[in-house]
Amino acid sequence: MKLHCFGESGNAYKAALTLTLAGETWEPVKVDFFAGATRTPEFRALSVMGEVPVLEDGDTILTQSGVIQDYISSKTGKLGGKSAAERREVLRWMFFDNHKVSGVAGPLRFNMNFLPADKQSADVNNFVAMRLASALKIVETQLEDRYWLAADDITIADIAVAGYLFYPEPFTFDRADYPNINRWLDAIAAQPGWKAPYDLMPGSPADRA
Numbered sequence: 001m002k003l004h005c006f007g008e009s010g011n012a013y014k015a016a017l018t019l020t021l022a023g024e025t026w027e028p029v030k031v032d033f034f035a036g037a038t039r040t041p042e043f044r045a046l047s048v049m050g051e052v053p054v055l056e057d058g059d060t061i062l063t064q065s066g067v068i069q070d071y072i073s074s075k076t077g078k079l080g081g082k083s084a085a086e087r088r089e090v091l092r093w094m095f096f097d098n099h100k101v102s103g104v105a106g107p108l109r110f111n112m113n114f115l116p117a118d119k120q121s122a123d124v125n126n127f128v129a130m131r132l133a134s135a136l137k138i139v140e141t142q143l144e145d146r147y148w149l150a151a152d153d154i155t156i157a158d159i160a161v162a163g164y165l166f167y168p169e170p171f172t173f174d175r176a177d178y179p180n181i182n183r184w185l186d187a188i189a190a191q192p193g194w195k196a197p198y199d200l201m202p203g204s205p206a207d208r209a
Contacts, residue, residue, distance in 0.1 A: 001026040003068075004046070004054040006033050007203035008114070010106055010164035011065040012053040016200050017159050018069045020193045022076045030202040034114075065163075066094050069156040079159070081151045089150040093157035100135035104128050105164040109171035113205075129172040136178060143180035147187065154191060162188050166196055169205075 003019065003026055005012035019026045031037045031052050038050045047054045047063045055062045055071070062068050073080035081087045097103075108128040111120055139161060142149055150157040162185055165173060175182040188194065198204040 002029050002056040003027070003201075004029045004031050004043075004056070005052050005201045005203075006031045007198045007201040008205065009033070009052050009201075010102060010109070010167060010197070011051075012201060013166070013197045014065040014102075014160050014163040015053040015055060015068040015072075017163070017194070018072050018079065018156055020195065020200065021154070021159065021191050022072050022078045023193070024072060024076065028201050032203075034208060066098060066160065069094070069160060073156050079154065079156045081155055082153075086151040086155075090155045090157040093150045094160045096135075096138075097157070097160040097163075101132070101139070101161050102164055104132045104135065105171060105173070108132060109164060109167060109169055112171050113169040132172065136173065136181065140178045140180045143184050148184070154188065158184070158188060 001019065001024060003012070003016055005016055005028055007013075016026075016028065031043070033052065037043055038047075038052065044050055046061065049063055051063065053063070053065055053068055055068045057071075057075075060071075062071055070080075072078075081090045108125060111125055111128070139149070148154055148158055149161060164171075165175075165181070165185060166189075175185065198206075
């Protein structure tokens with residue numbers, strides 16, 4: 001399998017980490033996002049949405065991290081929960097992540113670290129940071145008396161919600177503020193094969209420094 005990705009993308013990291021923790025053999029294909037690669041006709045032919053990640057598995061081409069995670073989980077029988085009830089809970093937290101966690105953490109991290117200072121808006125960043133903090137409080141509460149978010153073992157829901165939280169750039173998230181999340185992130189990082197985003201995928205801010 002080939003994963004079109006770049007290191008700075010938290011959504012691509014979710015797919016890459018799912019492939020890795022599921023024990024799949026895969027090849028990263030670097031997408032030079034910051035040079036406009038996702039806006040080229042060639043990339044748009046691969047993904048009409050013009051976004052990474054894109055997974056190629058033979059004739060199967062998939063976009064959107066949640067769909068890719070679900071595909072890998074279904075194909076391998078791993079990371080998806082052990083019952084229909086657990087599977088629904090996995091999906092519940094993945095939908096929550098898309099809307100409430102990654103859906104705000106991604107833009108906030110981009111605005112604070114990759115957008116030129118003269119194009120940043122403090123009001124926008126403060127509003128998005130407030131929404132992220134509210135979502136993380138929910139995750140913190142869920143982990144109060146649970147080891148994993150959705151099941152008795154790690155699932156793609158954990159990988160999805162944690163994806164952006166492993167990045168080193170500042171985006172108002174401090175692990176010290178969330179002891180349950182901090183413990184949970186350590187548990188994910190302890191999984192065999194785990195790697196941090198810039199070690200798992202090609203491309204990092206250092207490349208453009």
